[in-house]
Amino acid sequence: MNILVCIKQVPDMESRFKVDAAGTWFEESDLAWRINEYDEFAIEQAVQLKEQLGDADLTVLSIGPARLKEALKKALAMGCDRAVHVVDAAAHEKDPFQIASSIAAFAKDKSFDVIFTGMQSQDRGSGQVAVLVGELLSIPSLTTAVEFALEGDTISVRRELEGGLKAVVKAKVPALVSCQLGLNTPRYPTLPNIMKAKRKELLEVPVADLLTEEARLETVSLAYPEKKGSALVLEGEVGDLVEKVIGILKEKTAVL
Amino acid sequence: MKALLVGEYREGKLLESSYELIGFAQTLGAEFELFLVGSTDQLPQVDGKLHLADVAAAGEFNPALHKQLVLDAAQKAGADTIVFLHSSYGWDLAPRVALALNAAQVSEVVEAAADGYLLPACNSKLRRTVKATTDRSVVTLQVGAFMAAEPGGTPQVEELSVAAGGNTEFGGYEQAEAGEVDLGKAEVIVSAGRGVGKPENVAMIEALAKALGGEYGASRPVVDAGWVPHDRQVGTTGQVVSPKLYVACGISGAIQHLAGMKKSEFVLAINTDKDAPIAEIADVLVVADIKQFAPALTAKLVG
């Protein structure tokens, strides 16, 4: 069986973001980068599926600049067999349709049986790429998976809905599955596996080889949200903070 | 703009959030028609045309078929904008419709501005303004971002014919198991977020909750990691609560968490990140390490 997992590298969300000079994206210097949280569940599920099947082949793909080699190496150390780096220094300027088109162009003649992705990215969060890839390849997409199983040629997924409700949904392979938080427990790469990963294949493909589509969305601007809240911000020494908070709770709430 | 609003229906009921779509169209002063896979005994109360596909034939989950039905309705309505909620139904269906129409999709809109739609980025720390360059577009709305329209009126129903189809199978729903606690009744809730660091530290959140005479809750990653049971999860995929006091400990304030607690009367947040989006709805943000602050506050309260 042939498995593909698509991942993205995103900045740490606890960073302090600075809008760039063009006013359409954030400055990338001084940011720590990591694998999109949702995609870690996708990698783990792909690796678990490979382990279940024994003789499966697992490719991890990501689109972006040179820095994402680090993310691909981690995915290899988690258990992917080979990595494909679609090199695009301006990936952040591409819209979800273009990203999905590039992935689909790569995947179309490789007969992947199962494609995993995260359900959305933490930075842009459009939640489109997974389903678009499935549609472009004319295979069923099962989104927002919090449980996954493959039996024979049938994928069975618990789709998470709102308020704790789940739906049981199935599709025959080939199919795409988008992964939600909590689907599994992503493993930490072990040192021996990190060493082994260094010898695994890391293929580079220029994005121009795959992408022929024009963007359908234009980013007009990126800015800080208008502050709606008026939180009183308290800083200082813990003892003083405790005193202040108790004072406020006594004054403003009926609980103390 | 001529909008087609895609309503939602689940477990035999029209979902209330469907009225937010109407609210959006009214805010923009847009002409609209509605689409629903539902039934005639659960019609949205609104004047105007409703393209209705019978749920008995189309099923509640069959994205490939629902896509075709939305496309049929969009054509009949002559719609240039197809509007969904950014919900488990909407984010699944919208890209399918967008691709079939060669249309751009704008996801999780929080506001419509003159130069485009405003969307959150980086856990709401940033806002993007985005516009479609295609003639037609597909839009999904952040749940809760647009005021729901008041129900009132009677739709003029146009039945859509439903052909068999689909490449997925629906095997029914599973309800979350009821747990030991009903957070909805608690007057004080102290919730642990990923910022608590490790499972052992949940105890200090529990202790603080006890000292304040309340219950403890959690954000999703803490529940997903198995540190706290699911019945204590606050948010869109957990409980919606409105206590007198909500204390968010090491919680960044993602929209899905806020949706579960923003109606709390008073919100105290403790976070090492001064820019954490929880500050948007908190009354007080204490910039501190929760591992130091929580035990100190508990000690003072019980001491």
Ligand SMILES: Cc1cc2nc3c(=O)[nH]c(=O)nc-3n(C[C@H](O)[C@H](O)[C@H](O)COP(=O)(O)OP(=O)(O)OC[C@H]3O[C@@H](n4cnc5c(N)ncnc54)[C@H](O)[C@@H]3O)c2cc1C
């Ligand atoms: C469809 C969907 C449904 C979802 N449903 C829910 C839901 O029901 N409930 C929910 O909570 N989430 C839900 N989420 C997940 C949500 O998007 C966020 O990922 C989640 O809320 C983040 O939890 P957190 O704030 O605890 O963690 P993070 O976002 O990682 O934030 C941790 C915070 O802790 C702070 N911190 C770190 N160390 C310390 C310290 N020592 N002291 C104090 N502060 C510290 C950091 O500054 C940061 O702000 C859902 C997501 C999706 C896509």
